[in-house]
Structures are given as structure tokens and as C-alpha cells.
Amino acid sequence: MKLIFKEIDRENWEECADLTVSREQGKYVASNCYSMLQARFEEELYPLSIYDGEVMVIQL
Numbered sequence: 001m002k003l004i005f006k007e008i009d010r011e012n013w014e015e016c017a018d019l020t021v022s023r024e025q026g027k028y029v030a031s032n033c034y035s036m037l038q039a040r041f042e043e044e045l046y047p048l049s050i051y052d053g054e055v056m057v058i059q060l
Contacts, residue, residue, distance in 0.1 A: 013036060
């Protein structure tokens with residue numbers, strides 16, 4: 001496993017928006033779409049994603 005942190009940007013935001021969690025986890029975390037929008041309008045939020053090599057696996 002090779003973990004890489006990358007900024008969410010114009011090149012990968014759609015891939016991030018497509019990531020989901022299980023139904024059980026959904027009640028504990030906001031959707032990636034909501035989190036990306038929130039980061040756009042609130043100060044000090046910096047959206048990142050984690051890749052395993054070239055595959056996005058999570059959004060922070």
C-alpha cells in the first residue's frame with residue numbers, strides 16, 4: 001500500500017464526489033459533496049484526499 005495525500009482540485013473533485021460510505025456510516029459523516037462545498041466557503045478548511053497509489057480511497 002502506497003498512501004499519498006492530494007488536494008481536491010479541478011482534476012479530481014468528481015472522483016471524490018463519487019466516493020461513498022456504507023449506509024451505516026452515513027449517519028456519522030457528511031457526504032463528500034457537502035464537505036467540498038463547505039470547504040469552499042468556510043475559512044481554514046482544506047480538502048484533501050488519500051490515494052492508494054493512483055486510486056482515491058478517502059476524502060478528508
